[in-house]
Amino acid sequence: DTLQELEATIEELARQAREEVTSQCTSTALISDPEVTFDLRYVGTDSVITVPAGTIIARRTPAELKQQFAERHLQQFGYTRAERAVELALVRVEVTGSGTTSHPTAAGNPQPIAAVVPITAADAIIAPDAMIAGTSPTPSTEEFASSNVWFDGKSRASRVYFGAPPEKTVPGPAVLCTSTSTIVIDPWSVARILEDGSLLIEVRAKEQDSNVADPAATELSSPESPDPVLLEVFSNQFASIAEQMGEMLRRTAISTNVRERLDYSCALFDQDGQLVVNAPHVPVHLGAMGETVRAVMEDHPKMRPGDVFVTNDPYRGGSHLPDVTVVTPVFASSTSPDTNTDQPVAFVANRAHHAEIGGIVPGSMPPFSRTLAEEGVLIRSRHLVRDGVSCEAELAKLLTSGPYPSRSVTDNLADLTAQTAANTTGVRLLSDLINSSSSTLVNSYMRHIQSASSLRMRKAFYDLADGDYSFRDQMDDGHRIEVKISVQGDQAVIDFAGTADVHPGNLNANRAITTAAVLYTLRCFLQTTVPLNAGVLEPVDIRIPSGLLNPPPGLTPEESPAMVGGNVETSQRIVDVLFGALRLAAASQGTMNNLTFGNDKFGYYETICGGAGATATADGVPAVHTHMTNTRLTDPEVLEQRYPVRLRRFGIRHQSGGAGQFRGGDGVVREIEFLEPLQVSLLSQRRETSPYGLMGGDAGASGRACLKHPNGTSENLPGCFSKLVGAGNVLTLETPGGGGFGAFPDEERG
Secondary structure, eight states, X not given: OHHHHHHHHHHHHHHHHHHHHHTTOSOGGGBOOOEEEEEEEETTXXXXXXXXXXXXXSBOOHHHHHHHHHHHHHHHHSOBOTTSOEEEEEEEEEOOBOSBOSSOSSTTOXXXXXXXXXXXXXXXXXXXXXXXXXXXXXXXXXXXXXXXXXXXXXXXXXXXXXXXXXXXXXXXXXXXXXXXXXXXXXXTEEEEEOTTSOEEEEEOOOOOOTXXXXXXXXXXXXXXXXXXXXXXXXXXXXXXXXXXXXXXXXXXXXXXXXXXXXXXXXXXXXXXXOEEEEOSOOHHHHHHHHHHHHHHHHHOSSOOTXXXXXXXXXXXXXXXXXXXXXXXXXXXXXXXXXXXXXXXXXXEEEEEEOSOOOSSSTTSOOTTOOBGGGGOOOOOSEEEEETTEEOHHHHHHHHTXXXXXXXXXXXXXXXXXXXXXXXXXXXXXXXXXXXXXXXXXXXXXXXXXXXXXXXXXXXXXXXXXXXXXXXXXXXXXXXXXXEEEEEETTEEEEEOTTOOOOXXXXXXXXXXXXXXXXXXXXXXXXXXXXXXXXXXXTTEEEXXXXXXXXXXXXXXXXXXXXXXXXXXXXXXXXXHHHHHHHTOOOOOOOOOOEEEEEOSSOEEEEEOOBOOOOOSSSOOOSSBOOTTOXXXXXXXXXHHHXXXXXXXXXXXXXXXXXXXXXXXXXXXXXXXXXXXOEEEEEEOOOSSSOOXXXXXXXXOOOOEEEEEOTTSOEEEEOSEEEEEXXXXXXXXXXXXXXXXXXXXXXXXXX
16 A cells, blocks of 8 residues: 555655656757656665666666665665665656747746756846946947966966856867856866757866876876975865865754754864864864774774774763764775785774763753762763674663663764764765875875874964963852963973863863874964864973873772863863963853753753954954864854743943954853753853953953743853753853053053
8 A cells, every 4th residue: 555655645746746857848859758766765764866767668667766875875874774664755856858938027028947057148247337237238349358377287378267158169278257157177178168058068088288287197107206386186075075074064963953953063083093184164173083993993903894993081082971973994005006905004093072872961061060970971982883783772772771861862862873873974985086096105205294284383383482371260169270381492391380280170171182182283373374183293292290281090980080071161161271272262151151051852052153263463353162162152043943941132242352462252142041950050150250361451251140930030040050940941151351461551441
């Protein structure tokens, strides 16, 4: 019965599609047979894969569809689930036609219905002066310009057309620019404008130029001598891979925290587990992931293709338990030159914040946790996928075990599937790069990129006067963070001696978090653009005494110091003292304002923006996430649709930035009404202390929180609280402003 209903649905969709296309097409002979596609997924999962099912006349069999789905699932996620049934989530029928429309969309200019977009005079670039004056747009009268374009390592003079070319045949090299696209025609191709306005590009055999040497071949003969052009090319290729990993993660994840708040990071690592390049994601993740990768390498010395590993262990390179890291080794294929296929030639990894991983409060960000066990489920380094087979069942069992299990295991597993897919994308792209050159070349340029960053860092230290640069600040409860940066020549020692002992609560930050803050600060200190990688730290000796910034682990989670606040709050204060020592900027808000709410079925988490500190040349920016966080807030529509809350107000907290020659950025006001009883928690700082100003600038305003009750009464709340609220309660958060920079006459303050 189900198959008969499906066939009837497909027939009806095909009929509707044919009628729609027929109404716009002058010839029914040019209408295609309906194409059918299915969105399939494993039962019990959310990630769908689109599989072509053939035409309505020639359909693939269920067995063929299942096989194709398995192949695509393996390609996208790196594993299959043979033990699970496959279900249909969506059916799609597509009909296309060509020819002109029976009702022109523009007078005298009929549009073809085709897969290609025609180039018409209307596509010409609009003159800027017409846009400014508000007059009717007119195409540019210039037919083409000339510009040098690089093809295969050689610059070639190329025609650049703005709009439709006047001639019907355009030999390459050329560039066609329209209002919606840019088309590049290489030197070995010819573009032809057809009668219906569509563009046909004839690709011809590439000409061989004996005068142009193959840069890859030249480099292979001397892998230790980086070519500046190839250095830039590889750096951008690596960065592009990391960015594509991030986009795959965002598209395939299910949680609001990943899809909307973008609380994740992706990066590439060399064969030694050193950070090479990353996408512009979350700094507190990126600087710490290298230690995680190296810990996974140590725990699993015999890796195999098809293996994927997962961990959130703060004492093995993790940040805090909600940040779950997935690591995948990259092996070169046997066809790649100069390759040892037994050992990984590189690694890809990503870290994503899971809004629920267990713990004593929903959202897994308890303000008052005292041990690691109270913060959620500890995932020590283990297989997520082994030799291409998912280990999801074992992980699900772990997530539901212990005294404080996860409240949203389904979301955990769905996001881990997305994280695996992101890494699979990275493995595929990096493998393609290795196979097109060699592992020797790729590894050489991974080292060269780190060396380039190291040289830039050494020059920055050399340009800074030798001496000691010190600063101290404290958390709201008085725990001190102190640093001394001693610069000698082109090297530096960063010493945190004098910092407080282990925190009795959860403000402890491990060595990986502290190193991430140092790496971020040094990258900001550089005046040139370089990748955020391990090379920046090469000329630096980081000394972290045991204590607040380097707490020793216990034998069990119940005996280990808590760390959830160290990752989000203490990391910000580490940056504050480093910025203060180097006089880079006044303090930014110095907190992430971690808000969580939920019940026994879900947990929601967000960080709330505030004011940035002013610098010696500019005002601080208002209402932004700063320093170790680089996430965004959930869109109001998504927040209200998915959770039992109403966003009453979200705006700038005016005059909260510190005064000075350059003013600190303002914080924000965020007001949330709860529509049902929920457990609400806040983990924040800069309530008892204020973001400092520099060089005579004033401090920014401290943060505040207030809870209004339905009966009209209200209560002021501390920076850290966890309480049960009822329907109709309204929480108002005012986040800190940034500090000012430079003295300002008293009469002009304001």
